[in-house]
Amino acid sequence: MPMEHKNTEVWYRLDLSAIVYPTLQRRDFSSVYRLSVVLKEEIDPEMMQQAVDLVMPRFPTYKAAIRKGVFWRYLEPNNRPGPFVQPDVKNPCQPMHFKGNNRYLVRFYYYGGRIALEAHHSLGDGTGGMCLLMTVTAQYLQLKERVHIRPEGFVLDPGSKPDPEELEDAYMRYANARVCPPRPQEKTYRVRGTKEPFYTLNIVDGIMSVSQVMQAAKRYQATITEYLNAVLIAAMLQKQEQEHRRRQLPVKIAMPVNLRRFFPSKTLRNFITMIYPGVDPRLGEYTFPEIVRQVQHYMRYHLDEKQLRGDITTNAATQRHPLIRVVPLFIKDFVVRQFYTKVQDKNSSAGLTNMGALQVPDSMTPYIERFDIYMGQPFSSRTNCAIISYGDVLTINFASSIIEADVERYFFRRLVRDGIHVKIESNRSQEE
Amino acid sequence: MSYCVNCGVELDGALTECPLCNTPVINPRELSRQKKQSPYPEEKGTVESVRRKDLGILTTSILGATAVSCGILNLLVFTGAPWSLTVIGACLLLWVMMIPLVIYSRQSVYLSLLLDGVATGLYLFILSFLTADRSWLWGLGIPIVILVTVLAELLTICIRHLPSSFLTNALYVVSVIGLLCLGLELLIDRYVSGNIALSWSAVVLTVVGVVDVLLITVLSRRRLRNEGRRRLHF
Numbered sequence: 295m296p297m298e299h300k301n302t303e304v305w306y307r308l309d310l311s312a313i314v315y316p317t318l319q320r321r322d323f324s325s326v327y328r329l330s331v332v333l334k335e336e337i338d339p340e341m342m343q344q345a346v347d348l349v350m351p352r353f354p355t356y357k358a359a360i361r362k363g364v365f366w367r368y369l370e371p372n373n374r375p376g377p378f379v380q381p382d383v384k385n386p387c388q389p390m391h392f393k394g395n396n397r398y399l400v401r402f403y404y405y406g407g408r409i410a411l412e413a414h415h416s417l418g419d420g421t422g423g424m425c426l427l428m429t430v431t432a433q434y435l436q437l438k439e440r441v442h443i444r445p446e447g448f449v450l451d452p453g454s455k456p457d458p459e460e461l462e463d464a465y466m467r468y469a470n471a472r473v474c475p476p477r478p479q480e481k482t483y484r485v486r487g488t489k490e491p492f493y494t495l496n497i498v499d500g501i502m503s504v505s506q507v508m509q510a511a512k513r514y515q516a517t518i519t520e521y522l523n524a525v526l527i528a529a530m531l532q533k534q535e536q537e538h539r540r541r542q543l544p545v546k547i548a549m550p551v552n553l554r555r556f557f558p559s560k561t562l563r564n565f566i567t568m569i570y571p572g573v574d575p576r577l578g579e580y581t582f583p584e585i586v587r588q589v590q591h592y593m594r595y596h597l598d599e600k601q602l603r604g605d606i607t608t609n610a611a612t613q614r615h616p617l618i619r620v621v622p623l624f625i626k627d628f629v630v631r632q633f634y635t636k637v638q639d640k641n642s643s644a645g646l647t648n649m650g651a652l653q654v655p656d657s658m659t660p661y662i663e664r665f666d667i668y669m670g671q672p673f674s675s676r677t678n679c680a681i682i683s684y685g686d687v688l689t690i691n692f693a694s695s696i697i698e699a700d701v702e703r704y705f706f707r708r709l710v711r712d713g714i715h716v717k718i719e720s721n722r723s724q725e726e
Numbered sequence: 727m728s729y730c731v732n733c734g735v736e737l738d739g740a741l742t743e744c745p746l747c748n749t750p751v752i753n754p755r756e757l758s759r760q761k762k763q764s765p766y767p768e769e770k771g772t773v774e775s776v777r778r779k780d781l782g783i784l785t786t787s788i789l790g791a792t793a794v795s796c797g798i799l800n801l802l803v804f805t806g807a808p809w810s811l812t813v814i815g816a817c818l819l820l821w822v823m824m825i826p827l828v829i830y831s832r833q834s835v836y837l838s839l840l841l842d843g844v845a846t847g848l849y850l851f852i853l854s855f856l857t858a859d860r861s862w863l864w865g866l867g868i869p870i871v872i873l874v875t876v877l878a879e880l881l882t883i884c885i886r887h888l889p890s891s892f893l894t895n896a897l898y899v900v901s902v903i904g905l906l907c908l909g910l911e912l913l914i915d916r917y918v919s920g921n922i923a924l925s926w927s928a929v930v931l932t933v934v935g936v937v938d939v940l941l942i943t944v945l946s947r948r949r950l951r952n953e954g955r956r957r958l959h960f
Binding site: 382384394703707710 | 730733734735736737738741744745746747763764765766767768769770771772773774
């Protein structure tokens with residue numbers, strides 16, 4: 295919720311998730327995610343800049359700079375010039391320094407027909423970012439193609455005032471379970487690979503038909519998310535087996551869940567929690583249908599309003615604790631970083647997010663080809679996988695900072711074996 | 727349109743090899759194909775560098791101003807003894823210690839520790855001008871500074887280059903504390919009486935030895951470690 299001082303200057307507390315991301319900031323790492331839309335026509339950068347300038351004031355928590363207080367960081371409105379539209383680069387999701395880029399924590403890129411938005415996770419999650427990207431895209435199309443686009447779904451009206459609910463920390467509204475269930479803490483398999491040089495992010499995009507993936511998933515009586523999760527787990531298991539480790543470890547996938555599905559909120563800030571579907575190869579060899587079943591049971595058990603409420607309450611309990619609140623920020627930073635590096639980051643072998651099927655206003659449909667989503671640079675050497683679909687196009691975007699593409703290879707080969715036609719795009723090998 | 731013969735996936739026209747298995751893309755029908763525009767730009771981006779020198783400038787100017795003004799006061803007003811040397815030395819010592827924090831954050835930790843040791847030695851040297859007898863400097867002060875610097879460097883090497891966990895770090899720290907106590911007693915004995923005889927440091931060394939054996943045993947037995955974790959979790 296925005297806080298007002300006597301001089302009416304507004305500032306925002308960081309939400310529960312956003313508190314963690316700035317503490318993980320390193321010279322070579324920021325929690326930056328990327329969303330992009332591919333239009334059928336080439337982008338006009340000047341008009342795109344106009345669209346960005348018109349839309350940004352509608353998103354006060356994105357037109358913001360992050361600042362350090364004594365006990366917590368906070369967001370304050372940023373009235374410096376920008377953010378400026380720039381040509382896209384081969385190595386996206388670069389670190390985002392808080393004092394660089396005129397203190398903006400968003401970047402806008404264009405390349406061919408693509409409009410890309412990169413945002414620091416401390417501002418908001420994929421849903422909030424998608425609202426910003428879609429509103430900019432709608433505004434751009436209104437300027438360029440002179441079409442009228444009615445604000446609906448992810449497209450907001452740039453002329454309207456932000457709803458206070460859009461700026462709220464929704465976690466605090468729903469963190470009211472009477473018990474705090476323990477966090478999962480288990481060391482999991484980590485991909486061993488050769489680290490790429492500084493600032494290199496390897497991307498492999500798989501483009502396929504939604505109906506073909508759905509057909510394959512139906513063969514295992516699973517949803518698309520369950521099926522793709524199982525494929526990623528199978529790929530990681532195969533990779534672990536090929537490494538001939540002395541001691542095998544469980545393979546778990548960190549999967550963000552959009553809490554808006556369970557707890558009504560219009561917030562554009564972070565409102566996600568993590569679940570960790572996976573299998574433990576020490577219990578025996580799993581066939582693929584068994585992995586699917588395991589994922590299915592796990593997800594259906596954990597994707598429940600009560601379970602998620604407990605999870606949010608556990609996370610919020612730390613932030614609410616009066617003793618923790620009065621600890622100076624630099625000590626909190628140190629402790630959170632240690633906890634994340636030693637425990638949280640080891641909880642999962644890879645990340646997978648599914649943004650689901652995107653709906654756009656009808657008047658935008660003729661101009662849009664597809665959407666892409668990247669979870670960004672992983673904190674440690676591993677692979678992150680993000681899925682999004684639009685119409686009948688499903689895009690699976692892998693981002694990693696290691697040279698080897700074994701997980702991606704096993705993943706896509708499994709899809710091909712299941713009868714799915716996959717088209718691959720990548721920044722890994724292209725004609726110089 | 728080309729497919730990877732190994733992976734069975736269709737490859738984008740701009741790809742020269744399959745990004746999944748590195749198999750080169752050769753389409754016999756399109757040997758002289760037109761280069762297709764890649765979905766990714768070829769230009770690499772760089773991160774904007776940020777000036778973080780404000781705190782460094784502030785620290786340098788405050789410490790510099792304190793040292794200079796005390797020096798002037800000592801020269802012109804309170805001229806009895808060279809008391810400003812203590813302040814000037816302290817400012818210099820603080821400034822050297824602040825270098826990796828606010829001035830040059832990429833400075834090697836080993837160099838930082840070495841510079842800290844040199845600065846402390848220099849400070850003691852300055853202080854020795856205020857005392858009548860300067861034998862303590864070379865007999866006790868400088869050897870202790872050298873001992874502490876060497877042990878700090880050794881501890882850093884262990885933590886950074888040997889296997890690192892909470893227990894191993896505890897092992898390194900406890901061992902270094904033992905060595906420090908031993909070294910201190912030897913240096914003090916040599917300076918005070920000229921005879922080297924272990925007394926209190928022998929007690930510390932015994933305790934350190936017991937703790938080290940305990941830590942090594944726990945480190946080498948997974949079951950013990952897990953048991954400890956279970957019983958001591960908070």
